[in-house]
Amino acid sequence: MIELEVLFPMSSDEPDELREKLGSKFLELQNVFGKIEAMREDESEFIQSIAEGIESSKSDEWVKRDDETVEEYAQRWQMLHQERKQKAVHSIDKLNTYLEMLRSGALNRNVGTNESGSEEEIIALTENFDEAFQKIIADCRNLLEVVGGYFDWESENVEWTGENDDIFDEMAMEIDSIDSLLYRNKFFSTMDGNFTKLRDYAGGTELNRQPHIYTFIKNVLSHSLLSVYGALNAFFVYVMDLNKITDLDDILDKKPPAETVSQGGLVFVKIASALTSFEYSMSPEESAEVNDIIQNLVYSMQGYTKMLEKIPIGEGKYTPLLSNVNSHMITNKYRPRETYANLGMWPLERETEYRALFDLDMNNWLGSEWHRESISCSGPEHRILYRDFIDFIQSIGYSFLKVSAYNEHRRMQPKLSVFKWGREMRKYRPDAVIFFHNPHCQVAGKEMRIAIRSRNYGKSGEIECIAGLDLLKSKNAAESIEVESELLLREDTENFVRKLIQNFNAYQMEHGLLKNAKFDAMMNELNVKGRTFDDMILSDSKKQLLDDNIFAILSNSERLIERGVETNRGIMLAGPPGVGKSMTIDAIISDASCTVMYANFLMLRSNMEGIFETARRYAPTILILEDIDALGITGQRGVSGSGAGLSTLLNCMDGINSNNGVITVATSNHPEQMDWALIARPGRFDVRIDYPYPNRELLQGILKLKLSSYPCENDLDLDGLVKDMPLGFTGSHIHDIVNQANYISINNSEASAVDVKISNQALHSAIERSRYNFNKFLDERPHINLQNPPSAAEILHGDKEKNDYFG
16 A cells, blocks of 8 residues: 555654644545555556557467368467457456546645645645556556557558558658659659558459558559659660760750659659650660560550540549639649649739739630630720620620639729610620630530630720630540641631631621611711701702712612622712701711711821721711811822822722722812812712802792791791892801891790791891801901802902892
């Protein structure tokens, strides 16, 4: 029994005093330690025997002896098993007793100040207490080892897994470069120290104990990889020694980096083709034998790799699901399930590199090789091109899956705007990349992905169509490497993109937003005033000319083309301001049922060739060129003017490109000053319609037409009113006169608006006001000839009767 003095040594002159201080706690501890000591003394032999452990059930003792019968071996096996079981159960019982003692000790253990003793006494007691129990804990560890020895069977899978872990740990070891692997073939050394389970399994031992299929295949494939890596490693070392090469840099243009042993093996595979540039001299007999082995190996490896590709493991080899926006294309054939740069699909940003985030998305979406072609346009036309191209792509079965925008290596929120066209709101993204998928693209003849990039630079813009080479590969590409080389694959991809653009061009010319629309050269829809030929006074001859050279051609274009007749015309509307040219243009626009494009001189000056190109693209087209003389091409070249812009206009109207289907209608205030090559040559402006200042009869007709929209007094003297109008008054003046007469009449009457009638006096006052302004204009410009004769001076200062233009 453990004496108190052993646990807590005391001086001889105060044991009783100390015992009294400790009181009942001392007696409890004495009882606990007494039980511990008694148990250890009774089981001393057992405690000593547990150090020997329990004999393994896999030792030779358990193997059948040659001189034993089956019955004898079974009897001995049963006896050994019972002995092991008894020892294990006895150990567990003792372990349980020790655990109970530990529990009792934990409940009775005190640490710190206690009222029954001083702090020093309690500390001393606790130290001796813990020392005794550490012995119990040591015995428990021994007992646990004994019990663990009884349960000594590991599953076959655990052993295989442990071997696999060892292999992969060695392959993950860091290296500086593949040079460090050359002369210490880590691959073969790893194979030597591992794959014992695979070798035993191949030898037919313990076939009834199978590893898990995952563990087995992982082990087999690791063996295959290390065999290839090790063979290549040895090959390089031998060739370098044979040719007295000391550094791989002497063989390779650029040595790929490798940070681990496994990556070093991949590098050997990547640079393996360098071995084919050396000579391997041997006798004909030897070369024949080696070639047979090579052929056998290649055939065997092909069969092996084909089997691996087709073996039904889970979902099989990684294949991109093209309809899944988060499924990536393979960019690393050695790690196919890894996205490009291992950053996942659609990362928000990437570290600053030589490639931007756009390239990363393209690699993940289309593969590491892709081809793109662009369609360029002017800045104002970009939104039309964008909308037409997106509509076309969707019309052939492509679905929008994602949209993105970029700022170098960061992802941005793409901007979205809308514009109204043809009474509908249209979406437009000036700077974005849109990712599309088609389950069966008719152009490619298979499932496809593409990307469309929209970029507006302000004055210009473009739409890019991007396709990946890997997506154009045939299913049997791996079996027809010679037939389907990378060069041919790139050519197929280029042809695919060009075919898409070609089909788009045809689509746009028939279904684009500009087809049969009415718009200006800045790609804005025209706000048509709605004025028709019924709203103007125009002679029958002028109407017939316009009908024959515009509307008859448009309505009979197919028949004319069938007869081989050109359908392009140039019509010049000439005359001073205000005589009806612009109103004629309004009427033409209102009555036209084809594409109508309008351009003033500023639009022509900035993009003349583009304007004519657009008109040709959407033919039949009526191209309106207003105030063409304001371009600055008046005067004859080399005589009185520079003719700036004239050559471009001449080539656009009658140059290399055919203008069939384009009817050009231009207006000019000064046709007499324009270059002869423009107005005096058929093929450019074939028809000229002059708009002189209206005579008295025409002015009266215009006045009557303008007044027909308003209530008037019955005593209007239209003849007298017209006689007050001088030469030079036009329909614009009459339009203003009628407006002023309305102002006067409304101001002088309190009747309702619909009941107020225009009086003769109101019209006369309005004419006087317009006449004052008109005369003031002429007085300031005496050099102007309204008609020859008379001159402006003659109208202002000459005899009224003599110079009356209408007289």
